[in-house]
Amino acid sequence: MRLLESxxxxxxxxxxxxxxxxxGAPLIGPAAIDFGKVWAGLSPDAxxxxxxxxxxxxxxxxxxxALAVTGVLFQALVRDALADPYVLGxxxxxSLGAVLAISFGWHGAAGVSGVxxxxxxxxxxxxxxxxxxxxxxxxxxxxxxxxxGITINSICAxxxxxLHNIVEFAQSFVVLRxxxxxxxxxxxxxxxxxxxxxxxxxxxxxxxxRDWNLLAVGExxxxxxxxxxxxxxxxxxxxxxLLTGAVTAITGPIGFVGLIVPHALRIRWGADHRFLIPAAxxxxxxxxxxxxxxxxxxMAPAEIPVGVITAMLGGPFFIALLRSRxxxxxx
Amino acid sequence: MRPLYELSRLGMRYDGATVLDVAELSFCxxxxxxxxxxxxxxxxxxxxxxxxxxxxYTGSCRFEGREVRHWPRRPxxxxxSFVPQTLRLEFPFTAEQVVMMxxxxxxxxxxxxxxxxxxxxxxxxxxxxxxxxxxxxxxxxGGERQRVVLAAALAQEPRVLLLxxxxxxxxxxxxxxxxxxxxxxxxxxxxxxxxxxxxLNQAAAYSDRIVVLDRGKVVAEGEPPLALRPEVLERVFGxxxxxxxxxxxxxxxxxxxxxxxxxxx
Numbered sequence: 001m002r003l004l005e006s007x008x009x010x011x012x013x014x015x016x017x018x019x020x021x022x023x024g025a026p027l028i029g030p031a032a033i034d035f036g037k038v039w040a041g042l043s044p045d046a047x048x049x050x051x052x053x054x055x056x057x058x059x060x061x062x063x064x065x066a067l068a069v070t071g072v073l074f075q076a077l078v079r080d081a082l083a084d085p086y087v088l089g090x091x092x093x094x095s096l097g098a099v100l101a102i103s104f105g106w107h108g109a110a111g112v113s114g115v116x117x118x119x120x121x122x123x124x125x126x127x128x129x130x131x132x133x134x135x136x137x138x139x140x141x142x143x144x145x146x147x148x149g150i151t152i153n154s155i156c157a158x159x160x161x162x163l164h165n166i167v168e169f170a171q172s173f174v175v176l177r178x179x180x181x182x183x184x185x186x187x188x189x190x191x192x193x194x195x196x197x198x199x200x201x202x203x204x205x206x207x208x209x210r211d212w213n214l215l216a217v218g219e220x221x222x223x224x225x226x227x228x229x230x231x232x233x234x235x236x237x238x239x240x241x242l243l244t245g246a247v248t249a250i251t252g253p254i255g256f257v258g259l260i261v262p263h264a265l266r267i268r269w270g271a272d273h274r275f276l277i278p279a280a281x282x283x284x285x286x287x288x289x290x291x292x293x294x295x296x297x298x299m300a301p302a303e304i305p306v307g308v309i310t311a312m313l314g315g316p317f318f319i320a321l322l323r324s325r326x327x328x329x330x331x
Numbered sequence: 332m333r334p335l336y337e338l339s340r341l342g343m344r345y346d347g348a349t350v351l352d353v354a355e356l357s358f359c360x361x362x363x364x365x366x367x368x369x370x371x372x373x374x375x376x377x378x379x380x381x382x383x384x385x386x387x388y389t390g391s392c393r394f395e396g397r398e399v400r401h402w403p404r405r406p407x408x409x410x411x412s413f414v415p416q417t418l419r420l421e422f423p424f425t426a427e428q429v430v431m432m433x434x435x436x437x438x439x440x441x442x443x444x445x446x447x448x449x450x451x452x453x454x455x456x457x458x459x460x461x462x463x464x465x466x467x468x469x470x471x472x473g474g475e476r477q478r479v480v481l482a483a484a485l486a487q488e489p490r491v492l493l494l495x496x497x498x499x500x501x502x503x504x505x506x507x508x509x510x511x512x513x514x515x516x517x518x519x520x521x522x523x524x525x526x527x528x529x530x531l532n533q534a535a536a537y538s539d540r541i542v543v544l545d546r547g548k549v550v551a552e553g554e555p556p557l558a559l560r561p562e563v564l565e566r567v568f569g570x571x572x573x574x575x576x577x578x579x580x581x582x583x584x585x586x587x588x589x590x591x592x593x594x595x596x
């Protein structure tokens with residue numbers, strides 16, 4: 001019961017943190033602005049706040065939340081705390097899809113952006129490929145899973161380099177800018193669309209949060225207790241691909257958010273997905289928005305891609321995690 | 332009375348090798364059954380098929396007249412519960428959370444009802460696991476884990492309990508306790524208990540019926556004295572054995588007791 005209350009408090013605290021970041025982060029940047037002037041709608045502070053910085057912070061919030069939730073999903077699906085969209089090569093597949101769409105100028109179908117569609121398809125393809133490589137006789141080892149993920153990432157990176165070299169100069173520039181990753185100012189409508197997709201996926205996942213607990217224990221364990229395992233896993237794979245694809249299409253590849261956030265939450269509050277899914281969303285949102293603020297200010301007026309910051313934090317974290325469980329990896 | 336389980340010409344093949352080939356077998360409510368046999372005899376495969384976890388079998392395995400692979404999963408999970416040999420967790424679930432997962436076939440919403448908490452409380456009290464209910468499952472010893480997994484199966488309130496070597500990691504006290512729990516369930520609640528085991532003496536002491544499997548086939552079946560004859564044990568396990576009847580009428584099996592015959596085995 002005490003744990004339950006501490007989980008509620010943690011969720012509330014994370015929600016407050018997200019709101020604080022959403023209001024505070026846009027105030028930070030190369031040009032100092034004043035919240036009072038923003039509130040009063042005075043120029044240029046209000047314009048900088050509302051048109052340059054707020055959409056970007058909102059994008060970082062939604063993207064960070066989505067990436068963290070995707071980490072939770074993938075980790076439960078393969079029962080491995082090391083899994084995340086980046087590690088599994090799914091982000092690589094999404095990038096390749098996006099770059100293909102940019103390079104060949106595919107504008108999409110039925111009003112949906114081609115880059116989004118291609119990135120989601122690429123994510124799904126990479127995910128299937130990695131799982132096919134890592135599965136042997138119904139079993140999966142985290143060792144082959146990681147190797148397969150690295151391999152897919154390298155193949156995708158090579159293909160992207162190749163594409164970058166053969167396309168026209170104009171496209172090549174777009175590809176390069178996109179590849180740098182980050183949360184360059186976007187339109188509100190783009191953030192809105194992304195938020196819609198993320199909210200829909202979150203709602204679907206939350207309805208089955210109890211079943212995710214059982215799947216995180218084992219497929220047989222879940223099946224023997226009445227969970228429709230196949231359907232849950234397919235939903236998870238589609239949801240994970242969709243989230244990775246949608247986020248990657250807009251921000252470019254950003255790594256390790258899906259690895260750090262769920263793991264840190266589990267250490268303190270346990271693995272119950274009814275808590276983990278919303279908590280990962282809120283914490284991931286705040287985490288990426290804060291990283292983005294750092295990326296925007298440490299070398300101002302120059303900017304570092306936010307993916308650099310998350311990788312600098314995530315890399316050592318990943319190594320520590322790997323070392324802490326080396327025994328279980330080798331045996 | 333109609334048997335709960337009816338197996339007929341039940342077969343299973345992995346990579347071309349036949350691992351199970353049961354001609355005819357049936358189990359009734361309230362029975363306590365031990366399945367014994369050497370490693371690779373097909374014990375786990377048999378339990379897995381009966382638990383609805385292996386659908387690639389040939390022949391027929393019916394539960395309450397309906398083919399197991401055709402049962403919808405949720406109602407089946409309310410009737411049949413399976414206790415795996417070991418459970419390894421990657422993530423930090425507490426013992427209580429693991430037991431609560433047994434209530435899944437009864438829960439519809441996101442949260443559990445009061446009767447779910449009561450069922451968990453009872454199951455954990457029965458298995459003597461309440462004292463570490465809040466501990467991370469992964470930090471428990473092998474025997475403690477086994478009791479928690481059994482508690483999860485009890486919380487499921489099944490009519491059939493299928494157990495794969497339920498006592499492997501338990502100390503003597505808890506081995507006896509588990510067998511008493513299982514016998515209670517079968518006597519008072521008419522639960523059918525089918526347990527695969529390596530401990531022939533406990534099988535003899537607690538079971539109504541013993542099924543001896545060897546290379547996928549049933550080589551002996553019946554009440555303990557009938558199933559566990561010395562010649563069966565020698566042929567199946569390849570060791571000399573002597574079956575003695577004790578004063579209270581129970582059986583006691585001694586291995587390596589007959590050196591002249593043990594030499595050829």
